[in-house]
Amino acid sequence: MSTTAALPMDRFATSTGRVVIAAIVFVVCLIMLKLVTTTGMQDLLGYTQKTQARVPTFLVRMVFLLAAIAAAFFFVTGLSYYKRNKVAVAPWLFLSVGLVLFMIYVIVPIFQSISYSFTRWDGLYDFNGVWTGEWVGFHNYKVLFQDPNFYTSLWNNLLWLVLFMLAVPIGLFIALFLNQTVTGIRIYKSLFFFPFVISQVVVGLIFTWAYNPEFGLLSEVWSWFFCETKTNIVGNLTRVCSPEPPSILGDSTYATYGIIAAGLWPQIAYCMILYLTGLNNISSDQIEAGRLDGAKGWKMLRHVILPQLKPATFIAIVVTVIGALRSFDMIATMTQGGPFGSTNVLAYYMYDQAVGEGVGRYGYGSAIATILFLIMLVYISYFLWRMYQDEVEAR
Amino acid sequence: MKLSITHSIASIVAATFMSTAAVASDLVITFDDLNPDKKAAYEAAVEAFKAANPDINVIANNGDREAHKGTIRNALQNDAPDVITWYPGNRMGPFVDAGLFTDISDLWASDPNLADKFNAIKPTMSRDGKQCGVPYSYYQWGVYYRKDIYDKLSLSEPATWDELLGNCDKLKEAGVTPFTIGTKFLWTAAGVFDYLNLRTNGYDVHNDLTAGKIKYTDDRIRATFANWEEMLDRCTFVSTHATMSWQDAIAPFANGDAAMYVMGNFSVGQYKDAGLTDEQIDFFQFPEITPGLPRAEEAPADAFFIPAKAKNVENAKKFLAFVATPEVQGEWNKTIGQLPPNADAEINADDKFIVEGMATLSTAAGLAQFYDRDAPAAMAKEGMQGFQKFMLDPSTLDEVLENLDKVQAEVYK
Numbered sequence: 001m002s003t004t005a006a007l008p009m010d011r012f013a014t015s016t017g018r019v020v021i022a023a024i025v026f027v028v029c030l031i032m033l034k035l036v037t038t039t040g041m042q043d044l045l046g047y048t049q050k051t052q053a054r055v056p057t058f059l060v061r062m063v064f065l066l067a068a069i070a071a072a073f074f075f076v077t078g079l080s081y082y083k084r085n086k087v088a089v090a091p092w093l094f095l096s097v098g099l100v101l102f103m104i105y106v107i108v109p110i111f112q113s114i115s116y117s118f119t120r121w122d123g124l125y126d127f128n129g130v131w132t133g134e135w136v137g138f139h140n141y142k143v144l145f146q147d148p149n150f151y152t153s154l155w156n157n158l159l160w161l162v163l164f165m166l167a168v169p170i171g172l173f174i175a176l177f178l179n180q181t182v183t184g185i186r187i188y189k190s191l192f193f194f195p196f197v198i199s200q201v202v203v204g205l206i207f208t209w210a211y212n213p214e215f216g217l218l219s220e221v222w223s224w225f226f227c228e229t230k231t232n233i234v235g236n237l238t239r240v241c242s243p244e245p246p247s248i249l250g251d252s253t254y255a256t257y258g259i260i261a262a263g264l265w266p267q268i269a270y271c272m273i274l275y276l277t278g279l280n281n282i283s284s285d286q287i288e289a290g291r292l293d294g295a296k297g298w299k300m301l302r303h304v305i306l307p308q309l310k311p312a313t314f315i316a317i318v319v320t321v322i323g324a325l326r327s328f329d330m331i332a333t334m335t336q337g338g339p340f341g342s343t344n345v346l347a348y349y350m351y352d353q354a355v356g357e358g359v360g361r362y363g364y365g366s367a368i369a370t371i372l373f374l375i376m377l378v379y380i381s382y383f384l385w386r387m388y389q390d391e392v393e394a395r
Numbered sequence: 396m397k398l399s400i401t402h403s404i405a406s407i408v409a410a411t412f413m414s415t416a417a418v419a420s421d422l423v424i425t426f427d428d429l430n431p432d433k434k435a436a437y438e439a440a441v442e443a444f445k446a447a448n449p450d451i452n453v454i455a456n457n458g459d460r461e462a463h464k465g466t467i468r469n470a471l472q473n474d475a476p477d478v479i480t481w482y483p484g485n486r487m488g489p490f491v492d493a494g495l496f497t498d499i500s501d502l503w504a505s506d507p508n509l510a511d512k513f514n515a516i517k518p519t520m521s522r523d524g525k526q527c528g529v530p531y532s533y534y535q536w537g538v539y540y541r542k543d544i545y546d547k548l549s550l551s552e553p554a555t556w557d558e559l560l561g562n563c564d565k566l567k568e569a570g571v572t573p574f575t576i577g578t579k580f581l582w583t584a585a586g587v588f589d590y591l592n593l594r595t596n597g598y599d600v601h602n603d604l605t606a607g608k609i610k611y612t613d614d615r616i617r618a619t620f621a622n623w624e625e626m627l628d629r630c631t632f633v634s635t636h637a638t639m640s641w642q643d644a645i646a647p648f649a650n651g652d653a654a655m656y657v658m659g660n661f662s663v664g665q666y667k668d669a670g671l672t673d674e675q676i677d678f679f680q681f682p683e684i685t686p687g688l689p690r691a692e693e694a695p696a697d698a699f700f701i702p703a704k705a706k707n708v709e710n711a712k713k714f715l716a717f718v719a720t721p722e723v724q725g726e727w728n729k730t731i732g733q734l735p736p737n738a739d740a741e742i743n744a745d746d747k748f749i750v751e752g753m754a755t756l757s758t759a760a761g762l763a764q765f766y767d768r769d770a771p772a773a774m775a776k777e778g779m780q781g782f783q784k785f786m787l788d789p790s791t792l793d794e795v796l797e798n799l800d801k802v803q804a805e806v807y808k
Contacts, residue, residue, distance in 0.1 A: 120808070125472050127494040127703045143805055148798060213635045214646065233544055233569055234651030250579075250637030252787070338579060339637040340784035352776070357464055359772045360489065361806075 014080040022074035029068035033061060069097065110373065117141070117366035123354070133363065140367035150368070153344040156256050157325075157375075160345060163260045164267060164324035168316045171271025172309075176301075178272070179279045189276065196269035204333030207262035211248040219245035249335050252342035259343060263330045267323050271316045278312030279305075314386075321379060346372040422710040423454045423476040427463035432664065436730035440531075443726075444717050451710050471495040475704035477711040483519045483528060483698050484764035485605070485771055490700075496527045497701040502712050508719040512738045515757075516696055519764060528698040529715040531724065534660040534733040535752035536586060536693035536765075542677040544571060544654045552679040556594075556622070559682045563630035566654050573630040575653035577639030578786065581779035585766035587657050588623070588782050589693055594684035595619045598691035598761035605769035607807030611778075611799040620796070622684060624789045630655075637787060645669050657681070659695065663748050664732055678751050689760030695768060696736060777802040 073093070076082055082089055117140055121133025144150050178189050195203065210217040227241035248258040282305060290304040306313075328347045331337060337344040337352055344352065346368055354365025426437050434457060441455045456476065458466070463480070470479060471490060481487055481496075490496050503509045503517075503526040513520075516533065520526050545551070545562075548569055553559035563573040578584045592601045596615045603609045604616060633639075633647050642665060647653040649669035656662070666676050680690070699718060701711045717723060724735035729743045734752055743749050756762065767775035781795040 122489050123468055124489060124493045124495065129472075132493050146801065211638075213638060214643075232651050233547060233571055234541070236650050236652075238650060238652050244634055247635045247638055250635055250787075252784075336580070338581070338780070338783065339787060340780040353773070355465060357461075357772065357776065359776050360468075361773050 012080045012083045015078040019075055019078040022071045022078060026068055026071035026075060029064045029071060032064045033068065113366045114370050114373075116363055117370045119363045119366075121362045122360040123362040124360075136363070140364050143364065144367050144371070149341050149344060149349060150346075152342060153346045153349040153368075156343065157345045159256055160260060160263075160324040160327050161321065163257075164263065164320050165317070167264050167267035167271045167320050167323075168313065170264075171268045171316065172275050172313075174268065174272045175275035175279060179276060193269050193273055195266040196273065198266070200263075200266070200329040201333050203262055203266055204259075204330050207258070207265075208249065208334050211258055213245045213247040213250070218248070222246075250339055252339050255335055255339065255343045259327070259330050259334050262334065263323070263327060267320060270319060270323070274312050274316045274319075275309060278309045282308050318383065325376065346375075420450070420710055421452050421454060421707050422478070422714060423707070424456065424478045424714065425463075425470065425476040425480065426455070426457045427460045427480045429457060429459055432731045436727045439730065440718065440723055440727055443723065444714060447717065448710075448713065451713070471702050471704065473704075475702035475706075477701065477705040477707045478699050478714055479702055480697060481528065481700050482764070482768050483516075483530065483696055484768040486764075486768040487527060487700070488522060488771070491522045491525075491527050495703050497703050497705065497708060497711075498525045498527060499529075499701060499712065499715065500525045502526075502529075502715060506716050506719060508716070508721065508737060508739075512721070513719070513736055515738070515762065516736045519696060519762065520698065528700040529719050530696040530698040530736040531718050532728050532731065532733045533694050533696035533736055533756075535755045536590070536657070536659045536695075537678050537680050537752075537755065538655050539648075539658050539662065539666070539676055539678055540655045541648065541651065541671075541675060543675045544651060545677075552677075553682045555682050555686075556684045560625070560629045567631065571651070572633050572647065572653040574632045574655050574657065575644045575648045576632050576636045576657065577641045577644030578636045578783045579638055579640050579643075581776075581783055582765075582767055583641050583644070583658075584782040584786055585775070585779050586659070586693065587626075588619070588778075589763060589766050590657060590681040591623050591626070591684070592616070592619045593691045593693075593763060594681060594688065595622055596685070597688045598763065601691070601763060602761075602769070605763075605766065605774075607770075607774070607803055611796045611803065617796070620785065620792055623785070624792070627786060627789055632786065637783065659693070660733060660748055660752055661731075673747065678748055680755055690758075691761035691763060692756055692759040693765055694734075694756050694759070694762040695765045771806055774803060774806045777806075 076089075076093060116133075118135060118137055119133040120136045120139070121131070124132050126132055174192060178185065178192060209215075213219050222245040223239060223241060226243060226245070227239050229237055230240050232238040246254065248254045286304055286308070287300070290300055295304060325347070327345055328351070331343055331345060331348045332351075335343045337348050341349070350365045350368040350372065353359055353361045353368065424441065428434060428437070437457065438455070441453060445451070445453050467479065467481060467490075470476065472495065481490070487496065503513075503520075509526075509529065513530070516530055517526070520528055520530060540552075544566070548565055550562045550565060551558075553562050566573045576583050576587070589601070592604065595618055600609065600615055604611070604613075609616065633644065633653055636644065641658070641662070644656070645662070645665055646669070648656050649666065649671055663676075680692070683690070699715055701708060701715070705711050718727075719737060721735070721737050721739040721741070724737040724740035725742070728735040728740070732743075732746065732749065734749065734756065735742065742753055763769060766778065770778060778799055781799050784791055785795050
């Protein structure tokens with residue numbers, strides 16, 4: 001009787017030795033971490049005077065950080081409280097590392113960035129590490145709402161969102177077209193999928209060259225119809241066109257559309273692959289039943305196929321919206337926001353004002369970021385709500 | 396990153412074995428130009444410094460120029476090297492004001508070269524009467540033109556605005572676009588603006604504008620833009636300039652489709668790479684617009700600075716003094732085809748552009764750095780976008796100038 005009662009008690013008792021050692025190790029690691037980041041410790045380890053201290057101290061810091069995390073785990077798992085509530089606590093324990101990183105790198109910066117948006121700051125800390133900015137209240141927002149570049153960027157964001165949606169229907173139709181069994185269909189599918197595999201930067205460069213009015217693909221085709229080759233004053237061959245080939249990325253009227261077209265190329269491939277996998281899962285019974293009832297062509301697509309593709313459509317729309325908001329890379333590679341800022345979107349304008357080329361209006365950039373964040377919040381809330389609804393239904 | 400890891404490991408190993416040579420100290424230099432000739436000149440100077448100072452362990456880094464503009468902030472605030480490159484004028488302002496560059500006025504006072512031979516450029520290197528850097532090179536701006544085309548049409552180098560416009564008319568009659576330019580990265584347009592403003596209003600007004608004391612809607616600045624509009628009208632620029640970098644814009648120039656280029660002297664090497672010879676290209680100073688105005692020029696300088704967080708300040712000062720010597724300045728600038736700021740340094744007398752550049756700058760009434768170095772970065776970015784917009788569509792002038800006034804009121808505080 002006494003042994004059986006003692007055993008479970010024992011299982012849930014605090015493992016004192018382990019907890020104490022873990023606690024000591026944890027504290028020591030924190031002290032070491034603190035020391036390593038100061039010069040004194042670097043001298044102790046003999047690095048600074050001889051070399052650049054950057055890499056060794058970084059490694060040393062990593063070791064101590066990992067040791068501290070491990071010690072913390074041993075500490076918590078040694079407590080009797082943990083042993084009694086394992087099922088409830090364990091998931092949080094595993095989540096904790098991710099949560100801490102998420103706090104440090106996502107949540108805290110969001111609030112920092114919002115707080116910077118109320119300051120005028122050029123991004124510098126002075127020699128003593130003192131922040132050099134000043135508090136200006138809502139001034140940045142006042143300036144922002146009178147800034148024509150801001151409205152250009154906002155309008156371009158909207159254009160991106162609307163026109164990028166074209167990727168969904170186009171992707172669907174290519175998927176329907178490719179969803180057949182012909183010899184070599186795998187090759188065709190791969191070819192259609194190819195643009196999604198190459199990097200956005202490469203896509204941007206390819207289109208920049210294709211659009212180039214001097215030597216691009218477009219001007220080459222143009223020259224078949226409108227250009228003739230002449231000899232110029234120094235005897236070199238030169239091309240004279242009338243009308244001149246369009247300078248798509250150099251003309252503020254067309255530049256944004258040019259970049260969106262480039263962005264659509266890989267996005268269509270992405271939507272296509274989503275629909276292709278969706279089409280694989282379509283039940284053939286329903287199609288046959290539909291056929292018996294006389295449905296074909298458009299009606300078949302509208303009433304039998306599309307409803308079954310609903311999950312694929314949802315994902316396609318979500319990734320397309322995300323793609324449209326991530327237009328940054330395309331703009332950075334193709335126009336850097338030019339000509340004269342006419343292809344900026346909010347994300348690029350923010351980068352441009354804060355970080356890019358040392359412009360250094362960090363406060364102003366943060367204000368743009370905050371507005372962008374608020375706009376995104378609407379979409380993200382809808383998305384989360386939708387996900388939540390789905391889960392509730394699934395239950 | 397990889398480099399710095401191997402570097403550190405190598406140095407740790409070296410340090411362990413040579414623990415007897417404990418007196419050896421470091422000098423970490425960060426340079427920002429990977430172009431072959433610039434890189435070669437820098438490396439040659441570092442080698443010479445090593446030979447002269449065997450007890451200093453020099454760690455010489457080099458990186459991309461555009462990337463450097465972003466990374467320097469981090470470098471100055473965290474892991475600072477001992478010597479770093481940056482631009483003088485207003486561009487160094489934020490770092491000097493935040494106390495991130497070491498004040499080296501004492502070196503300027505005591506070093507024989509810096510004390511006497513750098514008078515022309517000293518104001519540019521100073522802020523609030525203190526000097527913070529040592530320039531290693533500068534260069535002239537002006538108009539580079541196709542001499543063979545000029546000769547064919549029997550044109551001569553224009554000395555006045557009307558002569559320039561007249562030349563343009565004749566060039567257009569002959570089917571040649573007068574000017575090439577590539578404004579994709581904006582700053583080239585600022586070169587044209589600077590010259591038009593320096594010639595229309597003079598150095599002081601230009602300086603006041605970039606210092607934020609004059610509005611862009613001021614009548615004097617409007618006069619500059621009126622001249623620019625005339626230039627756009629009569630001296631056409633290549634039509635696709637907004638999609639071209641300055642290097643791309645050399646193509647029509649080299650092919651003979653365009654005859655002139657408002658540029659800095661660093662471009663000469665590229666003309667020659669494009670197949671042009673010394674006989675085909677030449678240089679003239681941007682012509683006079685307002686008669687009798689003292690002639691000011693653009694002469695951007697590149698300089699070395701000591702970050703306030705540098706660990707080996709004495710070595711860094713030694714290096715800066717070394718860079719200031721006439722021998723190093725001469726060698727360096729011969730290699731890269733630019734001008735030495737040290738008045739005693741030898742120049743390459745075989746290079747007609749260098750000779751002409753020296754003559755241009757040594758007789759100038761004032762030296763401007765360049766719009767994007769004279770004006771704060773935030774103003775410069777907006778200004779240059781405005782210039783590009785105006786060049787593409789001169790009818791937007793009022794809109795552009797009013798927006799610039801707004802930004803100016805915001806940036807200068």
